[in-house]
Amino acid sequence: MALEIRISRKAYRLAGGGQRLVFEDFALQVAEGSIVALLGPSGCGKSSLLRIVAGLDRAFSGAVTRAPRRLGMVFQEPRLLPWRSVADNLRLAAPKLDESALADLLAAFELEGHGGDYPGQLSLGLARRAALARAFAIEPELLLLDEPFASLDRALHHRLRLLLARWIGARKMTALIATHDLDDALLLADEIIFLDRAPARIRGRLPIAEPRGARDEILTSLRASAEIYYMIGGPGNGTSEVAS
Amino acid sequence: MTRLISIVLFLTLWQIGARLLGPHYLPAPAAVVETMIAEARGGALAVNLGVTLARVLGGFSLAMVAGSALGVALGRLPWLDRLVDPWVVILLNTPALVVIMFAYIWGGLNEVSALAAIALNKLPNAVVTLREGARALDPTLDEMAQAFAFSRWRRWRHVVAPQLAPFFAAAARGGLALVWKIVLVVELLGRPNGVGFKMNEAFQLFDLKLLLAYALPFVALMMLAETFVLRPAEKAANWRLRHGP
Numbered sequence: 001m002a003l004e005i006r007i008s009r010k011a012y013r014l015a016g017g018g019q020r021l022v023f024e025d026f027a028l029q030v031a032e033g034s035i036v037a038l039l040g041p042s043g044c045g046k047s048s049l050l051r052i053v054a055g056l057d058r059a060f061s062g063a064v065t066r067a068p069r070r071l072g073m074v075f076q077e078p079r080l081l082p083w084r085s086v087a088d089n090l091r092l093a094a095p096k097l098d099e100s101a102l103a104d105l106l107a108a109f110e111l112e113g114h115g116g117d118y119p120g121q122l123s124l125g126l127a128r129r130a131a132l133a134r135a136f137a138i139e140p141e142l143l144l145l146d147e148p149f150a151s152l153d154r155a156l157h158h159r160l161r162l163l164l165a166r167w168i169g170a171r172k173m174t175a176l177i178a179t180h181d182l183d184d185a186l187l188l189a190d191e192i193i194f195l196d197r198a199p200a201r202i203r204g205r206l207p208i209a210e211p212r213g214a215r216d217e218i219l220t221s222l223r224a225s226a227e228i229y230y231m232i233g234g235p236g237n238g239t240s241e242v243a244s
Numbered sequence: 245m246t247r248l249i250s251i252v253l254f255l256t257l258w259q260i261g262a263r264l265l266g267p268h269y270l271p272a273p274a275a276v277v278e279t280m281i282a283e284a285r286g287g288a289l290a291v292n293l294g295v296t297l298a299r300v301l302g303g304f305s306l307a308m309v310a311g312s313a314l315g316v317a318l319g320r321l322p323w324l325d326r327l328v329d330p331w332v333v334i335l336l337n338t339p340a341l342v343v344i345m346f347a348y349i350w351g352g353l354n355e356v357s358a359l360a361a362i363a364l365n366k367l368p369n370a371v372v373t374l375r376e377g378a379r380a381l382d383p384t385l386d387e388m389a390q391a392f393a394f395s396r397w398r399r400w401r402h403v404v405a406p407q408l409a410p411f412f413a414a415a416a417r418g419g420l421a422l423v424w425k426i427v428l429v430v431e432l433l434g435r436p437n438g439v440g441f442k443m444n445e446a447f448q449l450f451d452l453k454l455l456l457a458y459a460l461p462f463v464a465l466m467m468l469a470e471t472f473v474l475r476p477a478e479k480a481a482n483w484r485l486r487h488g489p
Binding site for chain 1: 384385387388390391392393394398402403406483484487
């Protein structure tokens with residue numbers, strides 16, 4: 001297993017004095033090289049899970065085992081350093097990146113000519129692309145994406161998703177993608193994990209065997225089967241395959 | 245152009261005032277310049293200005309370094325802040341004169357006490373400003389640096405320092421104006437040289453020409469430092485002014 005997550009308890013203290021329980025007796029294993037989408041409603045704990053896996057949040061009881069490995073992360077907001085150019089943001093995250101690889105990466109995410117721009121001058125779509133490029137710049141073994149397309153318009157969302165699918169498909173990596181958008185999950189992942197509202201529970205796991213490149217055409221049928229699966233599927237009933 | 249007119253107007257008013265009040269109350273500009281030249285010939289002007297300037301720079305640097313370090317620490321560590329904050333408030337509200345006197349009584353009438361007194365007067369100001377800066381550090385960028393395993397140096401240089409720079413520049417600008425006024429008092433009370441010492445001498449003799457002959461070049465020097473060093477530095481320190489949205 002590339003990643004083993006076991007959280008016996010994770011709660012946030014609320015400002016009013018109470019607590020909000022996010023995880024209780026939660027366990028998840030992800031196979032090496034598998035692209036997993038975490039699909040669930042907003043506030044179900046997807047971001048919390050990614051932060052715990054990334055090691056940004058250690059205030060929980062349980063354990064995360066991941067072999068020491070390079071981590072690439074895309075946050076819900078681009079989180080670029082506003083006082084460094086786009087190219088410098090990439091170089092700082094990945095000091096080993098050479099100039100030709102940097103140029104390739106900027107080209108792959110359609111950022112040609114923006115390497116010298118500062119994040120404050122970029123549109124949200126460009127800034128998100130820069131954040132994606134940064135995550136890939138370090139050639140991650142483990143990639144964590146937290147709603148990477150949030151608050152983009154539809155056209156841009158689809159375009160960026162296509163870019164991401166192409167990039168992920170061409171590389172060997174383990175990835176966790178948090179999203180509330182079924183299509184994102186269907187088009188990007190090898191496996192979808194349906195999460196319930198907090199405290200988060202795995203409601204089902206749905207493997208997708210179709211090659212990524214072929215999914216666009218059969219998206220409607222994929223969508224339908226996922227919805228049916230989601231309605232009849234319950235915890236532990238995660239072995240059925242779709243469209244294979 | 246307006247500045248030039250303003251300076252000419254100032255000199256004219258001075259000249260008229262000198263005529264009306266007489267040399268005992270306000271010496272004419274020409275007389276002051278004469279004294280200035282006489283002092284400069286003997287080398288006394290340069291020596292005293294130099295000594296005072298060195299004290300300004302020394303006390304200022306000391307206060308900025310120590311104050312920034314402490315301020316950042318207080319901004320990052322809430323328990324330390326709770327512990328030290330009352331002292332900072334006390335120091336902030338203690339009159340400069342009291343600090344100077346205590347420094348001289350405890351440390352003796354020497355250069356170290358003088359520098360300590362100058363630095364201590366500026367210190368709480370730097371602490372408060374940099375503490376504000378450290379509190380305003382963006383936690384989301386900190387997380388980004390952690391996720392991407394930035395080294396300690398890279399995190400400091402590229403994530404933290406650019407956020408603190410505007411606060412540091414603001415503290416420096418306010419600091420210089422404060423420090424050079426305090427330095428004169430420090431010299432007046434317990435140093436055998438410097439602009440403050442010479443002013444005291446002039447005061448004892450009611451020699452207004454001498455007083456102004458030292459005051460004017462010093463004020464001019466500080467204004468030049470403010471305009472040509474600190475202001476541009478402040479602009480350069482603020483990334484928003486260079487490549488903001």
